[in-house]
Amino acid sequence: MAMILGHKRWGVVTPDDVPFLYPNPGQNTFLIDDIFDVDPRIYPLVGIAKIWEAVLEPGDMIFVPGGSAHQIRNLDTIMSMSMNFIDAENFERSTNMLRLTRPAVQRYMIHPSFPKGVPSNQKDLHWEEFKTFPRDDEVYDLF
Numbered sequence: 001m002a003m004i005l006g007h008k009r010w011g012v013v014t015p016d017d018v019p020f021l022y023p024n025p026g027q028n029t030f031l032i033d034d035i036f037d038v039d040p041r042i043y044p045l046v047g048i049a050k051i052w053e054a055v056l057e058p059g060d061m062i063f064v065p066g067g068s069a070h071q072i073r074n075l076d077t078i079m080s081m082s083m084n085f086i087d088a089e090n091f092e093r094s095t096n097m098l099r100l101t102r103p104a105v106q107r108y109m110i111h112p113s114f115p116k117g118v119p120s121n122q123k124d125l126h127w128e129e130f131k132t133f134p135r136d137d138e139v140y141d142l143f
Contacts, residue, residue, distance in 0.1 A: 001064070003056040006078030011035045012052045015067035020049035028097060035071045056080075066090035 001008075013021060013035070022031035022043055032038055036053075038046045055075070056062055064070050066089070086094045 001056070001080055001082040002061045003058050004079040004081065005058055006080075007075040008056045008078055008080065009036070009073040009075055010052075010054045010056060010062060011071045012054075012062075012064055013049050013069040014052075014065070017049035017051075018067070018069050020045040021069055022046075026100070028100070030069065035069075036073065067093060 021035070022045065023029070024031060032043055032046065035046070035051055040047050054062065084094075
């Protein structure tokens with residue numbers, strides 16, 4: 001995430017500490033509504049979790065590692081840019097998360113043309129190339 005205008009308050013919790021946030025089983029949500037304001041009498045395990053906090057200002061950038069829980073609060077009018085990156089390290093976790101949380105995406109992902117890995121000869125593609133890139137004869141040899 002790169003900040004262009006305004007300020008965002010971030011709270012990031014590493015994957016190892018996510019269980020202390022009281023996750024809802026089978027969902028990508030938590031019982032805790034606000035990691036910035038947790039009642040330790042109700043949720044005592046949150047005190048064990050390391051919550052990394054930062055306020056992003058224009059020109060700042062943050063990288064959130066895959067599997068890290070995070071919450072963002074816009075502190076004023078903002079403009080920012082973000083992207084998700086999927087590679088061999090997080091491909092399986094990312095696709096499993098999409099299957100569980102997005103039924104419409106799940107229908108797309110079970111289609112035979114959906115990539116099942118990454119080809120070692122992968123090249124950068126422009127958007128128009130990506131939309132028409134043939135996938136049926138691709139060899140996914142990295143995982």
